[in-house]
Amino acid sequence: GQQVMQIPQYQHVQEGEDFTTYCNSSTTLSNIQWYKQRPGGHPVFLIQLVKSGEVKKQKRLTFQFGEAKKNSSLHITATQTTDVGTYFCAAPRVNYQLIWGAGTKLIIKP
Amino acid sequence: NAGVTQTPKFRVLKTGQSMTLLCAQDMNHEYMYWYRQDPGMGLRLIHYSVGEGTTAKGEVPDGYNVSRLKKQNFLLGLESAAPSQTSVYFCASTLRVEVPEAFFGQGTRLTVV
Numbered sequence: 001g002q003q004v005m006q007i008p009q010y011q012h013v014q015e016g017e018d019f020t021t022y023c024n025s026s027t028t029l030s031n032i033q034w035y036k037q038r039p040g041g042h043p044v045f046l047i048q049l050v051k052s053g054e055v056k057k058q059k060r061l062t063f064q065f066g067e068a069k070k071n072s073s074l075h076i077t078a079t080q081t082t083d084v085g086t087y088f089c090a091a092p093r094v095n096y097q098l099i100w101g102a103g104t105k106l107i108i109k110p
Numbered sequence: 111n112a113g114v115t116q117t118p119k120f121r122v123l124k125t126g127q128s129m130t131l132l133c134a135q136d137m138n139h140e141y142m143y144w145y146r147q148d149p150g151m152g153l154r155l156i157h158y159s160v161g162e163g164t165t166a167k168g169e170v171p172d173g174y175n176v177s178r179l180k181k182q183n184f185l186l187g188l189e190s191a192a193p194s195q196t197s198v199y200f201c202a203s204t205l206r207v208e209v210p211e212a213f214f215g216q217g218t219r220l221t222v223v
Binding site for chain 1: 141143150151152153154155158160166168200202204210211212213214215216217
């Protein structure tokens with residue numbers, strides 16, 4: 001069935017380093033959404049990308065949607081402790097459902 | 111405006127017991143979803159509803175039942191709990207397909223012993 005592959009599963013960074021997570025689909029996506037889940041919390045919507053090649057920024061976060069609408073990335077510049085959590089991508093599929101990536105856990109090294 | 115509220119937040123069940131998880135949303139959203147989240151596996155859809163009185167199966171529906179008698183409420187039932195159902199359960203809602211942003215409840219941590 002339709003899947004969204006998200007890599008890496010974990011990323012350990014020093015505070016101040018950059019972080020990137022990638023999502024890939026074998027099929028064209030109508031749109032892709034990104035969510036953040038803090039430890040012990042629930043997923044919270046960050047952004048939706050709809051257009052081919054779209055790039056959106058939220059402060060230190062940059063979201064990209066590929067030209068073919070089959071891949072997307074989230075890049076965080078100069079990570080801070082408040083960025084800790086798991087980042088998920090999600091894309092709609094038939095029958096009103098969202099397909100979720102497995103998530104990338106951002107861990108700040110002490 | 112409470113958003114999406116789940117009850118209970120924590121529960122421990124013995125194998126074979128039954129329970130119902132309640133999800134309530136006050137945003138007049140059409141679509142509601144029940145997910146389970148297990149370590150390293152992301153979110154998996156159990157059941158969903160596209161409107162009052164309708165329900166449909168998701169990826170992992172076995173062992174669960176749902177009902178949506180009122181638009182604002184979506185109930186998830188476990189008839190005979192099994193240890194494999196130990197998980198964190200999230201309810202979510204979306205306004206409509208054109209506005210797919212999902213709002214989540216706080217989660218229910220269920221342990222089946």
